[in-house]
Amino acid sequence: MSKKLLVLVLTAMLIPAGFLFSAGQQDGGEASNLMVIITPDKDNTFFTAEADAAKAKAESLGYTTLLAVHGDDPKKEGDIIDTAIARKAVAIIIDVANADASPNNLKRATDAGIPVFCMDREINATGIAKAQLISNNFQGAKLGGEYFVQVMGEKGNYVELVGKESDTNAGVRSKGFHNIIDQYPDMKMVARQTANWSQTEGYSVIESVLQANPEVNGIICGNDTMALGAQAAIDAAGRSDIIVIGFDGNDNVLDSIMEGKIEGTVMQPNAKNAEMAVELADTYIKTGSTGLDEEKILNDCFLITKENASQWRGFRKK
Known part of the structure; x- marks a missing residue:
């Protein structure tokens, strides 16, 4: 076996099975241009x-x-980062597994001279990532909370579905919702449960909640996937009087909004965060600096309702 072939085989073995799902064309295995x-x-x-x-x-x-x-497994995340180090990547663009555990993984990359750029989820540490491109979750959740209160008529019994407790975004969004909703004494929260960002869990949680609390007439969700699960549970219960609000702006929820099944969602600037992370990585690779004064950059979210849902696709305006 030639030395070049041996290197390629050993490199392939470093990639954990099931983790790699797509790659651009590699230039003869060169790692100096790999992101x-x-x-x-x-x-x-x-x-x-x-x-x-x-x-x-x-x-x-x-x-x-x-x-x-x-x-969402920090150990698997660490294995992938080790692969990036072995491949001598020029940068890592990452939506992290865990706000508290991921910094240790990211630090291994930076210690190896590979700059790291976070998108979407932030980490509970500074000085490790060169930049963190984050949706303004608090601002977005306030938008969602304001619209929820409005369509509920400032009163009613509601449920909150919360994302993964290990994800900083889950807590920030919940605080943003309550920053608004808690100002209205006739808005009564009858249940607050995590559904771990999962459509399946969103369904099962709301199915149980509706059985115990049939008086519920509103559900506000920390993401759209849980909102879709909630809506499916509402449909299965034969209810048509329950208002659902999501958060993310995924295309399936946009379709549900236009069909009148889900009332609204908060659109994250998802594509913008990803593109900015790559652009800043490119700047850093070429100049040794991002050119920014702050590590964390917050990009504002947008309220999506039936009036403007058709204007968005793929987390960007058409």
């Missing part, structure tokens, strides 16, 4: 759009790409 893009899930439309936007931007700037998923 590694890591997201939580290849099936969730939010993360697919994020990965696609980052990949397209990186390749438009002349980089080859390797895309991988960590499944």
